Amino acid sequence: METRYATSPEELPLLDTAGLRRRFLLEDVFRPGEVTATYSHQDRVVIVGVQPGPEGLDLPTFPELRSEFFLQRREAGVVNVGASGTIVADGVTHELAHGGCLYLGRGTREVRFVSGDEGDARFYLFSAPAHADHPTTAVAPGEGNRRELGDQSTSNRRTLNQYIHENGVRSCQVVMGVTTLHDGSMWNTLPAHTHDRRMEAYLYFDLPEDARVVHLMGERQETRHLVMANEQAVISPSWSIHSGVGTRAYSFVWAMAGENQAFDDMDPADITDLH
Numbered sequence: 551m552e553t554r555y556a557t558s559p560e561e562l563p564l565l566d567t568a569g570l571r572r573r574f575l576l577e578d579v580f581r582p583g584e585v586t587a588t589y590s591h592q593d594r595v596v597i598v599g600v601q602p603g604p605e606g607l608d609l610p611t612f613p614e615l616r617s618e619f620f621l622q623r624r625e626a627g628v629v630n631v632g633a634s635g636t637i638v639a640d641g642v643t644h645e646l647a648h649g650g651c652l653y654l655g656r657g658t659r660e661v662r663f664v665s666g667d668e669g670d671a672r673f674y675l676f677s678a679p680a681h682a683d684h685p686t687t688a689v690a691p692g693e694g695n696r697r698e699l700g701d702q703s704t705s706n707r708r709t710l711n712q713y714i715h716e717n718g719v720r721s722c723q724v725v726m727g728v729t730t731l732h733d734g735s736m737w738n739t740l741p742a743h744t745h746d747r748r749m750e751a752y753l754y755f756d757l758p759e760d761a762r763v764v765h766l767m768g769e770r771q772e773t774r775h776l777v778m779a780n781e782q783a784v785i786s787p788s789w790s791i792h793s794g795v796g797t798r799a800y801s802f803v804w805a806m807a808g809e810n811q812a813f814d815d816m817d818p819a820d821i822t823d824l825h
């Protein structure tokens with residue numbers, strides 16, 4: 551497991567492109583037949599990528615966690631961004647189509663990821679410390695709480711699906727969903743925002759191989775950018791905006807953890823305030 555320590559807002563402007571990418575970008579979330587994991591000290595979240603074959607892969611625990619099993623003191627949300635697959639959690643099988651979500655509650659001992667017949671599933675897992683048990687629950691793609699956002703005239707028309715949230719599948723900390731840009735729209739999360747009570751991570755997916763997303767981050771008066779490819783993730787500290795523009799339409803998994811779960815508790819950044 552890779553460890554990423556927390557970054558303060560004062561440090562960000564001192565980083566060059568390589569430094570920014572080292573701290574915030576997860577370039578290789580998925581590797582065939584492997585489980586990858588990154589421990590971020592921003593709210594102690596762990597981001598895991600699992601690309602199993604048909605024979606399957608188990609979710610291991612990691613020495614850094616000092617726990618008997620991964621979810622001993624943690625919970626996790628999972629979204630499948632690959633072909634259909636299944637997750638077997640303590641003997642119960644959950645089918646996950648492309649874009650489907652599964653909440654895994656604290657105390658789940660055995661988690662096995664398996665790909666179906668159509669090719670490799672790619673499971674993106676976002677985990678945070680948990681202090682209560684909530685039931686493991688699946689949500690089919692598009693079955694969350696839907697919000698239509700943006701407008702074609704500002705190239706930011708998108709559908710946001712909240713899966714794990716205060717009024718949906720319950721959790722201790724994790725808030726998770728998927729946003730999909732409408733064809734011809736390129737901008738996500740514009741106007742941008744911060745939420746000082748929660749960190750957030752984005753995983754961009756369904757982006758063609760020859761396309762990129764220019765992801766904006768940093769304090770609103772001191773922004774930087776990362777050029778990101780399909781199925782790469784980015785860590786956004788609570789003080790950082792997180793917004794992006796693609797060269798094509800795309801989807802992204804967003805996931806947050808921290809002090810509260812109030813989705814609308816955010817401080818908008820006027821477009822004219824960005825520097």
Ligand SMILES: O=C(O)C(=O)C[C@H](O)C(=O)CO
Nearest residue numbers: 708710729738739740750804
């Ligand atoms: O398109 C959007 O806007 C989003 O998806 C925003 C994220 O959900 C987010 O940043 C929540 O804080």
Ligand SMILES: [Zn+2]
Nearest residue numbers: 743745750792
């Ligand atoms: Zn946000």
